[in-house]
Amino acid sequence: MRNLEIKRLDHHGLVMSVIKDIKLIETIDQAVGTYEDEKLSVGQRVAAMVVNGLGFTDQPLSLVNEFYRDLPVDALFGEGLTCDDFDRFSLSRALDRCHNYGIEPLFSQVAATACQLSNVNQTAQSFDTTTFSFHGDYDEEYDEGTVRVTHGYSKDHRSDLKQVITELLVSHDSGVPLCLKNCDGNASDSIIFKERSEQLIESFKDGYVSHVTADSKFYTKQNALNWHIVKFTTRVPETIKEAKTLIQTANEENDWHMSSDGKTRFTSYDITHYEIEQRWLVCQSNESLKRAEKAVDKQLLKERDLIRKEVLHFESKVFSCQADCEKAADIFGKKWKLHTKLLTDITEHAKYDGAGHPSGKTPIGYQYKAKVQWGKNTAAVQQLLHRKASFVLATNTPELEIADEEIVACYKQQQWVERGYRFLKDPLFFANGFYLKKPSRISALIMIMTLSLLVYTIAQKRLREAMKKKNVMLPNQIGKPVPSMTIRRAFQVLQGIHFVKTKDFESGFIEGFRPLQEQIIELIGGSAISMYQIELPPDNEPMDSGKASKEMAT
Numbered sequence: 001m002r003n004l005e006i007k008r009l010d011h012h013g014l015v016m017s018v019i020k021d022i023k024l025i026e027t028i029d030q031a032v033g034t035y036e037d038e039k040l041s042v043g044q045r046v047a048a049m050v051v052n053g054l055g056f057t058d059q060p061l062s063l064v065n066e067f068y069r070d071l072p073v074d075a076l077f078g079e080g081l082t083c084d085d086f087d088r089f090s091l092s093r094a095l096d097r098c099h100n101y102g103i104e105p106l107f108s109q110v111a112a113t114a115c116q117l118s119n120v121n122q123t124a125q126s127f128d129t130t131t132f133s134f135h136g137d138y139d140e141e142y143d144e145g146t147v148r149v150t151h152g153y154s155k156d157h158r159s160d161l162k163q164v165i166t167e168l169l170v171s172h173d174s175g176v177p178l179c180l181k182n183c184d185g186n187a188s189d190s191i192i193f194k195e196r197s198e199q200l201i202e203s204f205k206d207g208y209v210s211h212v213t214a215d216s217k218f219y220t221k222q223n224a225l226n227w228h229i230v231k232f233t234t235r236v237p238e239t240i241k242e243a244k245t246l247i248q249t250a251n252e253e254n255d256w257h258m259s260s261d262g263k264t265r266f267t268s269y270d271i272t273h274y275e276i277e278q279r280w281l282v283c284q285s286n287e288s289l290k291r292a293e294k295a296v297d298k299q300l301l302k303e304r305d306l307i308r309k310e311v312l313h314f315e316s317k318v319f320s321c322q323a324d325c326e327k328a329a330d331i332f333g334k335k336w337k338l339h340t341k342l343l344t345d346i347t348e349h350a351k352y353d354g355a356g357h358p359s360g361k362t363p364i365g366y367q368y369k370a371k372v373q374w375g376k377n378t379a380a381v382q383q384l385l386h387r388k389a390s391f392v393l394a395t396n397t398p399e400l401e402i403a404d405e406e407i408v409a410c411y412k413q414q415q416w417v418e419r420g421y422r423f424l425k426d427p428l429f430f431a432n433g434f435y436l437k438k439p440s441r442i443s444a445l446i447m448i449m450t451l452s453l454l455v456y457t458i459a460q461k462r463l464r465e466a467m468k469k470k471n472v473m474l475p476n477q478i479g480k481p482v483p484s485m486t487i488r489r490a491f492q493v494l495q496g497i498h499f500v501k502t503k504d505f506e507s508g509f510i511e512g513f514r515p516l517q518e519q520i521i522e523l524i525g526g527s528a529i530s531m532y533q534i535e536l537p538p539d540n541e542p543m544d545s546g547k548a549s550k551e552m553a554t
Contacts, residue, residue: 005501007072009510009532011494015054016076017527018459019047022114024451031109032101040085044077045094046448048086051076053452056491064091072499075508075531095444099146103447107180111454114176118458121173124410126213128168128417129183130424132446133161146440152186164439166424166446168417172213174461175416180450182443211397213414219394224274227396233410236280236392242273243280247390250282251383259405263287268404273394281393281404284386292389296338296381303338311372318367322346325368333374338381345371423456424449459524460487466523475516490520497532509533 019025025043032042040048052067068083098106115122134149149162165187169179216235236243246269250256256265264285271280314332319325325346333341347370350363395407402410424446436442464484467474473481476489494517501508510533521532528534 003502006511007075007499007501008070009072009075009497009499011491012051012055012071012076013497013499013531014459014490014494014521014524014528015051015455016047017524017531018455018462019050021526022110022117022455022458024050024110024114024455027110027113028098028106031106032097038090040081040090042094042097045086045091046098046451048077049091049094049445049448050452050455053449054456054491064088072501072508075499092441095441095448098447099440099444103443104179104181107447107450108178110451111176111178114454114458115171115178118176118461120171120176120458120461122171122178124172124211124213124413125178126170126172126414126417127179128215128414129165129217130168131163131165132425132442133158133163134442147182147443148184148186149439149442150184150186152184164442164446166450168420168450170417170420172410172413172416174457174464175420176457176461177420177450177454180447182446211402211410213410215414221274224276227274227276231395231397233393233395233397233407235411236394238391242271243392246271246280246392247282247387251386251390256284257404259408264408266404266408268399276396278394278396279399279404279407281395281407282390283393283408284389284391288389288391289385292385295388296385299384300338300376300381303336307336307339307374311374315369315371318349318369320365320367322348322368325370329370329372332370332372336374336377338377338384339374340377340380341372341374343373345373347371420453420457423453456487459490462524462526463487463490463520466525470523472519472523474520485520490524493517493520 025041025047028043028046029041034041048064048068052064055067065083065086065088068086071083073081073083073085114120131152147164149164151159151162152165165183167179167181167183168177170177211231211233214232214234216237218232218234219236219240238244250267250269253267256267258265264283266281266283268279268281271278273280310332314328317328319328326344329344329346332344333339346368349367349369351365351367352361353364393407393411395402397407436445466472467483467485473483474485476482476485496512496514497517498511499508500511513532518532518534521528521534
């Protein structure tokens with residue numbers, strides 16, 4: 001037993017196999033260059049950080065070598081390498097070289113090669129921005145071409161922290177990231193989107209991109225100068241007067257069309273705005289209705305508390321004549337938005353000379369008070385609910401090319417870029433803290449994180465497409481067979497696989513395989529087959545979850 005060396009392979013072999021299949025290491029080395037005096041190339045070190053990033057750990061960059069201490073480094077990266085080769089100095093130099101080459105062009109080259117090898121459809125794209133916040137102080141002096149870590153509008157609601165803004169462009173096909181750009185922490189979204197629009201123009205001219213989806217920051221008067229070239233779908237900001245008017249008109253006309261999935265209703269109008277002919281769709285989805293109900297309920301409770309105080313104060317008022325009391329009662333409650341005055345009861349109270357209520361005395365006068373009954377204004381609540389649930393989509397694409405329902409479905413693909421940002425900020429997949437001081441290395445590490453997203457989405461695309469093609473159902477977390485599985489769930493299933501090697505021989509074998517694990521590897525295919533030593537069935541036989549091959553070819 002002492003001659004056996006047991007290392008965890010788990011899902012890390014799958015991640016590394018996808019890295020090999022998309023030629024991530026070769027593409028980076030070809031761009032950045034190799035150095036004869038270094039044991040590891042820049043591409044290998046980037047790949048090591050990507051595997052660590054997708055390793056269910058929140059270890060910082062300085063602890064990558066500890067991450068690989070229990071992994072079969074030679075099986076993943078090649079013979080002669082150990083975990084000590086991935087020290088923080090070696091990885092930091094790799095970040096510096098990536099930054100010196102250029103974060104944006106380097107990522108674009110890797111993504112372009114990966115998309116070509118993985119048949120990713122790039123004709124429809126979405127882009128958006130997010131912020132990464134940082135603790136600590138950062139120098140105010142920066143080299144040219146380095147992002148500024150500084151204060152700005154925080155989408156993480158951490159205005160006390162300095163930040164960097166990251167822009168991401170993803171494909172509607174599985175949410176694969178295509179372009180990355182890091183910007184100063186105080187950069188404006190409108191300016192970032194304007195620059196991206198100008199860069200997209202060349203892609204549209206070449207037919208590389210046919211349609212782009214963006215959030216409401218894309219819809220600006222400045223960007224409108226390029227809309228005659230860019231075909232877009234975007235959300236119209238609710239601050240625009242024409243959008244508010246159209247929402248009101250659509251809800252009054254109540255002429256809706258339902259999407260085929262029954263989740264969104266919409267109606268369209270042809271308008272001219274910013275001197276551009278467009279098609280605006282007023283939409284209401286099940287999700288937007290749920291959000292609107294919560295917002296309206298909150299507004300109802302807030303107004304109800306205020307009205308109770310107002311009524312209590314008004315009913316305590318005393319008027320000297322009935323006419324004044326009735327006049328005040330008529331005005332009272334006019335400003336309520338979601339509630340209405342149901343009934344006002346005027347009561348007369350005798351006034352006597354002196355204190356108390358002496359019997360037999362004649363009152364010297366009368367005073368008047370109002371009693372108010374009030375309740376919820378159902379019509380006003382429903383009107384506000386539908387107004388808050390409504391949003392406007394704009395497109396300059398003719399209806400003959402893209403129908404209304406396709407525009408609604410296209411905008412829903414904006415979720416891919418939002419999911420990408422959630423992934424990048426998920427501590428289960430990457431370090432929650434950056435632990436880096438130099439802004440250049442921070443920018444490079446954000447690229448590494450996005451490369452992890454690239455590998456993740458391509459692996460998920462391959463798994464889901466294979467399941468659909470072979471009509472395979474796999475169990476979810478509760479054991480129910482489902483036609484689609486996330487790669488995150490696949491990573492969980494692949495836990496418990498070990499690589500066993502004897503110290504006396506170079507050969508080794510895989511231990512701990514279960515049928516479901518082998519089936520997932522077979523579905524993903526590519527380099528994963530050799531990485532996990534799977535014996536594939538003949539092409540004319542159905543795929544079966546047989547036993548994994550135990551012997552490894554030397």
